Amino acid sequence: xxxxxxxxxxxxxxxxxxxxxxxxxxxxxxxxxxxxxxxxxxxxxxxxxxxxxxxxxxxxxxxxxxxxxxxxxxxxxxxxxxxxxxxxxxxxxxxxxxxxxxxxxxxxxxxxxxxxxxxxxxxxxxxxxxxxxxxxxxxxxxxxxxxxxxxxxxxxxxxxxxxxxxxxxxxxxxxxxxxxxxxxxxxxxxxxxxxxxxxxxxxxxxxxxxxxxxxxxxxxxxxxxxxxxxxxxxxxxxxxxxxxxxxxxxxxxxxxxxxxxxxxxxxxxxxxxxxxxxxxxxxxxxxxxxxxxxxxxxxxxxxxxxxxxxxxxxxxxxxxxxxxxxxxxxxxxxxxxxxxxxxxxxxxxxxxxxxxxxxxxxxxxxxxxxxxxxxxxxxxxxxxxxxxxxxxxxxxxxxxxxxxxxxxxxxxxxxxxxxxxxxxxxxxxxxxxxxxxxxxxxxxxxxxxxxxxxxx
Amino acid sequence: xxxxxxxxxxxxxxxxxxxxxxxxxxxxxxxxxxxxxxxxxxxxxxxxxxxxxxxxxxxxxxxxxxxxxxxxxxxxxxxxxxxxxxxxxxxxxxxxxxxxxxxxxxxxxxxxxxxxxxxxxxxxxxxxxxxxxxxxxxxxxxxxxxxxxxxxxxxxxxxxxxxxxxxxxxxxxxxxxxxxxxxxxxxxxxxxxxxxxxxxxxxxxxxxxxxxxxxxxxxxxxxxxxxxxxxxxxxxxxxxxxxxxxxxxxxxxxxxxxxxxxxxxxxxxxxxxxxxxxxxxxxxxxxxxxxxxxxxxx
Numbered sequence: 157x158x159x160x161x162x163x164x165x166x167x168x169x170x171x172x173x174x175x176x177x178x179x180x181x182x183x184x185x186x187x188x189x190x191x192x193x194x195x196x197x198x199x200x201x202x203x204x205x206x207x208x209x210x211x212x213x214x215x216x217x218x219x220x221x222x223x224x225x226x227x228x229x230x231x232x233x234x235x236x237x238x239x240x241x242x243x244x245x246x247x248x249x250x251x252x253x254x255x256x257x258x259x260x261x262x263x264x265x266x267x268x269x270x271x272x273x274x275x276x277x278x279x280x281x282x283x284x285x286x287x288x289x290x291x292x293x294x295x296x297x298x299x300x301x302x303x304x305x306x307x308x309x310x311x312x313x314x315x316x317x318x319x320x321x322x323x324x325x326x327x328x329x330x331x332x333x334x335x336x337x338x339x340x341x342x343x344x345x346x347x348x349x350x351x352x353x354x355x356x357x358x359x360x361x362x363x364x365x366x367x368x369x370x371x372x373x374x375x376x377x378x379x380x381x382x383x384x385x386x387x388x389x390x391x392x393x394x395x396x397x398x399x400x401x402x403x404x405x406x407x408x409x410x411x412x413x414x415x416x417x418x419x420x421x422x423x424x425x426x427x428x429x430x431x432x433x434x435x436x437x438x439x440x441x442x443x444x445x446x447x448x449x450x451x452x453x454x455x456x457x458x459x460x461x462x463x464x465x466x467x468x469x470x471x472x473x474x475x476x477x478x479x480x481x482x483x484x485x486x487x488x489x490x491x492x493x494x495x496x497x498x499x500x501x502x503x504x505x506x507x508x509x510x511x512x513x514x515x516x517x518x519x520x521x522x523x524x525x526x527x528x529x530x531x532x533x534x535x536x537x538x539x540x541x542x543x544x545x546x547x548x549x550x551x552x553x554x555x556x557x558x559x560x561x562x563x564x565x566x567x568x569x570x571x572x573x574x575x576x577x578x579x580x581x582x583x584x585x586x587x588x589x590x591x592x593x594x595x596x597x598x599x600x601x602x603x604x605x606x607x608x609x610x611x612x
Numbered sequence: 613x614x615x616x617x618x619x620x621x622x623x624x625x626x627x628x629x630x631x632x633x634x635x636x637x638x639x640x641x642x643x644x645x646x647x648x649x650x651x652x653x654x655x656x657x658x659x660x661x662x663x664x665x666x667x668x669x670x671x672x673x674x675x676x677x678x679x680x681x682x683x684x685x686x687x688x689x690x691x692x693x694x695x696x697x698x699x700x701x702x703x704x705x706x707x708x709x710x711x712x713x714x715x716x717x718x719x720x721x722x723x724x725x726x727x728x729x730x731x732x733x734x735x736x737x738x739x740x741x742x743x744x745x746x747x748x749x750x751x752x753x754x755x756x757x758x759x760x761x762x763x764x765x766x767x768x769x770x771x772x773x774x775x776x777x778x779x780x781x782x783x784x785x786x787x788x789x790x791x792x793x794x795x796x797x798x799x800x801x802x803x804x805x806x807x808x809x810x811x812x813x814x815x816x817x818x819x820x821x822x823x824x825x826x827x828x829x830x831x832x833x834x835x836x837x838x839x840x841x842x843x844x845x846x847x848x849x850x851x852x853x854x855x856x857x858x859x860x861x862x863x864x865x866x867x868x869x870x871x872x873x874x875x876x877x878x879x880x881x882x883x884x885x886x887x888x889x890x891x892x893x894x895x896x897x898x899x900x901x902x903x904x905x906x907x908x909x910x
Contacts (some may be wrong), residue, residue, distance in 0.1 A: 190658060191667045255877040281665040286636075374858065375673040375772065433750035435861040436772025441749070547616055575878035579856065580685075586861040590774055609879060 167394040174250040188354050197433030204289045205505040210347040214242045215506050218260070218267035220250040223493065226527040228424045230326065233519045241506050258283060266500040266509040271493065272323060274574055278320055278496075280313025287495040290508040295535075296324070296515075300560055303328065305402070307494055317402030325492025325529030326514040329563075331381050331539050331558045332476045332488055334446065334464060334548065339367055340473070342441065343452065350482040352389060352420075359397055359429045362452045362465070371451035373442035374434040377570055379385040379421070379585040383454050384569045385477040386417035388487045392480075394566035401567040403610060409569070410603035418588055418595030447472075456491075458552035462529045465547045471559070474551035476559070488555070490565040493530060525549065530555040573609040580605035634658070649895075657887035662880040674887035683785050687859075687866045688895070690778060691847045697782025697819070698789050698846035703838050705786070706793030707831075713794070713799055713821060729791035737788070741855030745771055748856075771857050777864045784852050789845065793838045800834035801827060829835070836907040840900050847896050868892050 215234075220228050224247045234601050246267070248256070254273045261270065261283040278284050291297050296304070303325075310319035331512030337347070349355040359369035370379040386396050391413035399407035424430065431437070431451065446454040447467040455459075455477065464472045476486045495514075497507040514520045518539040521532040525541040530536065533551050540557070543550035559565050570577035580602050587593035593601075657674050661667035678684055690795045709729070732740065747753045748770035755767035770780040804826065811824045850869030853859065859866035868888060876885035 191652075191661055192658060258662070258880070263663050277662040277665055281662065376858065418813075429671070431750075433769030434770055436749060436769030573876050574880065578874055578878060582858070583860055583862045583866075590861060592774060 157470060159361060161462060172574070189292075199562070204293060204508070206293050206509065208238050208241060208292075208506055210240050210511055212240050212242070213503055213506055214244050214439075215503055216267040217245045217269040217508060217510075218253070219245065219247050219271040219495075220253050220273075221247045222250070223528070223541075224248070224273055226326070226523060229527055230510075230520050230524040231481065232513050232515060233523065237513065237517070238278075238330045238506075238509070239389050243510070244485075246516070257364070259499065261498045266498045266502075268497065268501040268503045269495055273494075274571060275307075275309055275314075275316065275322065276574055277313065279309040283499055284575050285499050285501065285504055285507075287324070287497065287508065287511075290512070291321050294512045296321075298510075299535045300533065302563050302565055304513065305398070306458045306492060306571075307496075312514055315403045315405070315577055317398070322350075323494040323496035323512050324515060325494050325530075325533075326520070327493060327495075327524040327528050327532045328556060328565075329421075329530055329560070330458045330488050330552055331456065331490075332458075332474055332552065332555060333384070333455060334460065335473050336449060336452055336454075337444065337471055337473055339449065340451045342367065345436055348473075349478045351478050351484070352386075352480050354482070356424075356450070359424070359453070360427070368431045368451040369429040369453060370434075371431060371435045371437075371442055371446045371454045372434055372456075373439045374430070374586055374589060375410065375436055375438040375582075376441070377582050377585075378437075378442060378456065378582040379430075379434065379589055380570055380577065381457070383414075383417055383588075384489060385420055385455070385487070386420050387414050387569075388566060389477070389480045389484075390416040396489050397569060398566045400606070401569060401570055401572045403572065409602050409606065410599045413601040414602070415595045418598045421585075422588050422591065422595060425591065430589060434589060448495075450522050459533065461548040461552050464563075467545075470546050472548050474555065476547045476550065476555055485562065485564060486559065487564040487566060488559055489568045490559075491557075491568050491571060492533075504605050525553060533560060552558055573606060576602075576606055579609070653886040653890055656882050657884075657890055659883045660766075661882045663882050666884075670883055674884045677884065678887060678891055681755060683863055683866065684868075685870065686863055687868050687871050690865060691849065691867045691869075693778060694782055694785060694846040694849055695843055697779070698785040698849070699839055699842040701837065702789035702793045702842060703797075705790055706797050706838065707828075709790070709794045710797040710801055711827065713798055726795060729794050730884050732788045732791050737851040738855050740788070741784070741852045744787075744852075745856045746828055747778055772861050772862055774864055777857055778880055781853055781857060781865050784848070784856065785846065788852070789842050793842070796834050796838055797831055799832045804830040833907060839903055843900055845904070847899070848892060 168315065187387065215231075217227055217231065224245060227245045231245055235241060250273070253260075253271065255273060258276070258278060258281065259268070261278065262268070262281070272278065272284075275284075286576055304321055305317050307316075307318055307321060307325070308319050309322050309324040330345055330471065335348075339362070340358075343358055343365060345358050349358055362369040370382075372382065384397065385396055387409075391397065393413070396407070396411060397412065398411070400409050426435075431445070437445065442456070443456065443460050443463055447464060458543075463473070477486075478487055479485055495511065498510070501507055514524070515534040516531065516538060521534070521539050522541045524530060524532045525543065529549070541553065543553055556565075570581055584598045584601055588595070588598050630683045651761075656667075658670055658672070659667040660670045660674075713725055749755075750767070754770060755764070758764055758767050767863055768776065770776050773780075808826045808830070809822060812826050817825060848869050849867050850873060853865055853867055854870055854873065857865045859870050869892075870890050872885050872892070875881045875888065879885075
């Protein structure tokens, strides 16, 4: 500011040119060496241990701020079982951890367990430990494998879904539709709709009765959930979108199923099934609108369930997004709160034991539901956490266990690349709902932005 | 005459290195934390690099895509539209406001007005962005006010509206910039020689003629500073938009600053992000350097 303010500060032209010349020379000499240090060593452990011995050890766990309560509890339970291992939970806020993760993992003070939002280039840059040896040692390979689909990364470092295991989660998210029981009664809804047609009929009735059919947070991606549920319905399977999510080469979202899904969603918008401010509502506002009775349905995820139960126990219900026709396969989106072991971790054996513990221990699994609001997966015969009867948390837990068996769980399209949600899905669904783009254009843009983001 | 002609010779023999010594600490810091990162960004813009792994030479690819991506061009267009809200309106209103405040006798009212106008400069913009998005929501204060004066039918979710989102964000910009411009112009007015006003009044000028003949020319320096500062703020805007609309609805409020953030910190395409950031810097320089020339003409 003061530089601009002072009238005498303007340098004479020749000096400016000299500066530019110096800068250019400096830039050219800089350019002689490429940035980046390359891989930081091996990410595959040699001999592994599952016995933690008796030596006093401190396991450093780095998670995002909202995870702290859960991981503190998990750490305490782990310490009770392995008295020589103390778990030290540290946290960063979500955005900081997401944006700094590669620097945290390549630095000098590396944690033993870390929460990651997406793999990005972490595997390619050899920053994470390959968990395959531990998976066989602890028997994770005998569990339902769909729970590990999103945390397996192929040898090329970017394609997910197959390859080596690089992370596990204490619990899983799940999407579906919440409904307001009092408003449901007003429109004569006695059971959850079992087909898309039945679902639409209920929305039409609600609209006619002056009730907003759908509450959704269109500002930060909620309408994208509806689009993906419809997409999986019309495709008849989660496979096409799952391949796309996993960055399988040649997979495309520019398909007739996507166009059909977008067409239906646009029709819902035209019919007034969304609130008029849908594009301005975010994730913190939408549950408030829903719990205050402003709409019949709220398509969202199980992370909302504890909040809905505390806002009005017994007032809200949950059902899975219905298939196109009655009797069809149900599907939902899921994601795990992935935790991984850094390649430079000081205590990889204790870290792997901790990961095994949080997936299998009964107390840990109960903590995961109570404090994390997500559902543990783990082995088929894993303990089933208890939930209050009639609670939406209970409804989401049983829905998840059903879908885990029928393999009806797909990743979120929003996680296909790091910024596909911000760059394409959110703006495109906003345009669609506002009638500013066509379903064909939406499908085409999603695919072209995806290709562009993967290109580098 | 002899002294004058002798001076350059003396200077040549003893170049004034003392000055440099005084500047050195600042220069070291400036070089380490501004110039060096700037040059690094220029270098990165020619590579594909994720910030950790090995970088690969990209040639001009990152620069080419700046000019071929329609979303990117649209974002630049939005940044220019914001100049109206960040620069034109605050300076016009600031001139008016400063002229009015000057008429008020020094006292609690004048002080309170200045403080109120300057508060937006002190409040963190992220907090302000959140507060503004509440004001603009369907049930927010803006719509409540419209309903109260009987214009409830005009109410809408302003930041989610395809026509009004950009102007709504622009109004936040006016709110931020107005205080800065007003205070600066006010202090500039205090610097103007009172005898000029006296002369104007003797010549029979009214307050309007006085404003255009004395005040406005006297404020040339301050206006140029306001224009420079606010244009930079408009073209590089990021925080308010990231918090209030995230570039939406659709791409209506997307600006290059938000794009740079996404490319660097979400996509980890540091090369592409650097190219856009350097382009943004050059664009800002290309606009504000000519503006500086206005200051010299007297």
